[in-house]
Amino acid sequence: MREVQYAEIVSAVRDLCIEANCNLPADVRERICAACQTEESPVGQSILSDLVENFTFAGEKRLPICQDTGMAIVFIDLGQEVHITGGLLTDAVNEGVRKGYTEGFLRKSVVGDPLRRVNTDDNTPAVLHLRLVEGDKVDITVAPKGAGSENMTSLKMLKPSCTQEQVEDAIVQAVSDAGSNPCPPVVVGVGLGGNAEQAAIAAKRALLRPLDQQNSDPLYAEMEQRILERVNRLGIGPQGLGGTTTALAVSIIPQPTHIAQMPCCVNLCCHVCRHARRVI
Numbered sequence: 001m002r003e004v005q006y007a008e009i010v011s012a013v014r015d016l017c018i019e020a021n022c023n024l025p026a027d028v029r030e031r032i033c034a035a036c037q038t039e040e041s042p043v044g045q046s047i048l049s050d051l052v053e054n055f056t057f058a059g060e061k062r063l064p065i066c067q068d069t070g071m072a073i074v075f076i077d078l079g080q081e082v083h084i085t086g087g088l089l090t091d092a093v094n095e096g097v098r099k100g101y102t103e104g105f106l107r108k109s110v111v112g113d114p115l116r117r118v119n120t121d122d123n124t125p126a127v128l129h130l131r132l133v134e135g136d137k138v139d140i141t142v143a144p145k146g147a148g149s150e151n152m153t154s155l156k157m158l159k160p161s162c163t164q165e166q167v168e169d170a171i172v173q174a175v176s177d178a179g180s181n182p183c184p185p186v187v188v189g190v191g192l193g194g195n196a197e198q199a200a201i202a203a204k205r206a207l208l209r210p211l212d213q214q215n216s217d218p219l220y221a222e223m224e225q226r227i228l229e230r231v232n233r234l235g236i237g238p239q240g241l242g243g244t245t246t247a248l249a250v251s252i253i254p255q256p257t258h259i260a261q262m263p264c265c266v267n268l269c270c271h272v273c274r275h276a277r278r279v280i
Helices: 006-022 026-038 042-061 089-103 164-178 196-206 218-232
Strands: 002-005 071-079 082-085 127-133 138-145 154-158 186-194 247-257 262-269 276-279
Touching (some): 006 082, 006 138, 006 276, 026 042, 026 247, 071 089, 089 127, 154 164, 154 196, 164 186, 164 262, 186 196, 196 247, 196 262, 218 247
Parallel strands (some): 002 082, 071 127, 186 247
Antiparallel strands (some): 138 276, 154 262, 186 262
16 A cells, blocks of 8 residues: 655645646647648637737746636546545645645635635635546646636437437537637537436546547547537637637547436537646
8 A cells, every 4th residue: 555645635736736727738739839820710810829829928927828717627546555644635635726726826716605606715625526546646637627618518418319410419519509608719528428427527527638639439539520620610710700710629538328318518628728637
């Protein structure tokens, strides 16, 4: 049994909160730069160039890429041979978020109650998704998620008799309905199957897949490409001002499901598809 100190988790989460908010992953940066060359609308080209200038400046100056530094979504794969000493894992995650958002001068956007709307003043509590896995490592990914794109989440309980084409139609329609609200170009995360909550979590986890990495299943790889092409023909374009770059990528995570259901959740992320990872 390997021991991992509470303080190590706190430190890692703190650093990841700041890193994720100030530096886009290389694959996201590269996809936006590539879109600058392929975008057909002059206005769209100008907007994409501004996005490149923005994330470059943010990285150089260690400033947030976006003013909405989001809720802290934390994914942890915890090896079953690991024992956390010195405190609870959940407490360590929240302490790390508290330090990261306070010491990193990041906007604190979490309210403690949905009706009373009083700010917690430290961006806690985090949203923690924990999986128990083999091994003796703690794999942590922090993915801050802003409200603009999160508000455009779509969950549909489709009929189990739905064809693949009808599923694709539902995903494209979700992006179309969102329009300019999620600050396109977007990354389209899709959770297909499972039940309602599994589909929602899978859709968010799908946003973590590198944009230059294809789906390992050829069926879904082809499906993702078709959906991406259809979405980019919608004409929404960068920031909703028209163009051929509405989405940067589509990522689908399929899961086993009940014979009588077909959950389909679409979680959109704006062009600031932020996440940072550390393995302890």
